[in-house]
Amino acid sequence: MGGRKNDLTRLSSFMITLFVHFLIYASTTLNVVSAMSSSQSTKFTLSDVYLISCGSPKSTLLDDGRTFKSDPQSSSYLSTDENILTSVESVPYNLSTSAPLASLPLFLTARIFQHESMYRFLVFRPGRHWLRLYFHPLHHLTYNLTSATFSVSTDNNVLLHDFSVKDGTQMVYKEYLINTTSDKFTIKFSPLRKSFAFVNAIEFVSxxxxxxxxxxxxxSPPGEFTGLSDLALEVSYRLNVAGQALxxxxxxxxxxxxxxNQFMMFHEGAKNATVPPAQINYPDGGATPLIAPNFVYATAYQMADSGVPNSHFKLTWKMEVDPNFSYLIRLHFCDIVSKGPNELYFNVYINGxxxxxxLDLSTLTSGLSIPYYHDFVLNASAISNSSIIVQVGPTPNVPSSVPNAILNGLEVMKLSDSAGTLDGLFSTNDRTPLRRSRTMKIAAMAGLVFGLTVAILLVMGILRRQRRPKGWETQKTFSSWIPINASYCSFMTGKSKTSNFSSIISPGVNLGKVFTFSELKEATKNFDEQAVVGVGGFGKVYLGESPDGTKLAIKRGNASSSQGINEFLTEIELLSKLRHRHLVSLIGYCDENSEMILVYEYMSNGPFRDHLYGANLPHLSWRQRLEICIGSARGLHYLHTGSTQGIIHRDVKTTNILLDENFVAKVSDFGLSKAGPSLEQTHVSTAVKGSFGYLDPEYFRRQQLTEKSDVYSFGVVLFEVLCARPALDPALPREQVNLAEWAMNHHRKGSLEKIIDHHISGTIAPEALMKFVEAAEKCLAEYGVDRPTMGDVLWHLEYALQLQEANAQPEAPGNKNAKVVDDLGEPSDRENNGQMNIEVPDESGLMTSPLFVEVQGR
Structure with missing residues (x-):
């Protein structure tokens, strides 16, 4: 009887909640946002409108006419296992904020959560929704909100991870655009252990x-990016160019x-242009008031000295962003400066x-004062110095136009990665239901492993503490730089009596000689800037010399660069495990005086690219180039197959192929490398990294990394070797900018010989050229499944060299000092027998070779 009564009570509660939501739906569907212009009326029905003033005892009315309901009125949305605490109302003072001041009343109260809690909303019309969150750590008698650390997630996306607002005077406003696909939407607040979470206000609106x-x-690479509907977006910037806040x-x-104003560079070069908003005429298709209001299109910046024939500068805006994510960049244009059609031609540049x-706006819109917008996606790999730089400038050599360029509005939105996250490298929990027995087994195994790990670490901690020297707490060493996370847990089990650096390396790993800091100072003449031969995110590379005259490549880490440290550690982890004659070798290390220094073998002939173009060096012959390509392919083939899981290099290019004194090729720079997919996986999901011109377009679109991404990059390298020009050259005509596309177009037309480097064009055997180009073409297949393995590419290149030597084509005058060597570094006897024996190299063999230097960082 009692059970039936409880069931009826729950049913009644459910019906009441459903009725409340029905009333909300009935009222909000009548709420129509209308934007009128002279040419059209745009209507959009807000099917879902949830406006909540969290922690407030009463509704909050804003001056824009919106009413945010108090938490008690919205309690049916809230799910929590605790008594929710409401903060006292407090008036902020000396606020520093990027949030709109009109929303100030929403920051006066907050809802505090001691445990994981959720807001759940019914979705009457699935599709795109705005989610806007307000955070301000106002004063509370019991809780110090500036110490709150928590994460915020939805059903499919991590929005904030270990988020906090340390400044008590700061208001934080977060805005997201999320594509909801079900009839329910959940937003979860998860406090860090022994902490709590809070939120001041929430908007969830269609x-x-x-x-x-x-x-x-x-x-970059140029083309089309698809799949935006599957991604969540976070608004990073929304600028009304030359206008006021809206x-x-x-x-x-x-x-x-x-x-x-604060994002524009060189204000002196810009001139304001303004028209009445009513003068903006929205087209029948394209831009609408929903894309941007007419206030945005009614103002613009143009070039201050437009009309001057030699105006070559650009209007420039610079915005700081998280470089680990890709971004959607939307530019708004409206020609309010021209007197007639076809007067304004200009270019758009993003990060150079x-x-x-x-762009001719009058042609694109068929008139003047008509809004137009254009969307671009910028890959994370194209972001340097954590900045996005947008520029507009006049198109050169257009005699019929006056040099000028304009911009009316600018939006920058972060794109979620393949794991659905918008903050860090974390994903939502796997919600796939597991059988109870399997779950219990997994939990038991995890508990056992965790227990053993804790026990081992405790014992190691006791032993290490016993042998630490007096004053160890104040010492700073390389090991103190290592972030304690899962990626580097494998480092935490080694021992050393001489250096703290060794204590973070796995047992059995050989890092070679331990150098003292004074030895390396002497080798580099006190790290003389004249000895710097390379610079990267990790720091600088110095050319050094040991007392016996041996040359060294000395990579000195920069403690202030967290990204460089991560790449540095990745390289340590890989090079300590890998040994191959076509991979650079680690000689030793130094761990003193807060330094992080690695010493490598020196490659006296530097990067492959310098011998192809761009440097005043003798040109390599065709056979020398083939030998180098074969050596590089062997190194990459070993990376992909030399271990159970394999390694994906992720930054294959001619500057990362180094040449020793005998012109033997060795693959270098493993800072971006990733472990390949396991046997149960087809790919590795990761943020896109790489270099312009070499990036696998499938990896760029889907953020799914495989060994075939390296194969694509190597295909670009092969054409770079053949044509002796950069993979990407923006200075060339548009159809020639991208080497891979340009070369493939000539190949399809049967005119490839027109673009071959003239230094070797007359020395290549036709059969060898055909086999070489066939390998390059297969590497550049659009989809990874259609590309060969590096083993197949290696076979094609070996075969091409055999065909070349069999035809005995005359060599062009190349580098006379470059000797042809076999895989053991000895002079080749191929000239004597006219034949080449194709042998599979001993992938585990060690090779002693000169010491390497990385001449150019990424």
Missing amino acids: APDELIDDSAAAV TPKNDTLWRNWQPD ITAASS
């Missing part, structure tokens, strides 16, 4: 699905637009790359 198309123009009161979708050329 957005038009057409607001973001599924595809956009990719900046609040939800001025925007059709309750967005905030901030002025661009031409994203669009010869």
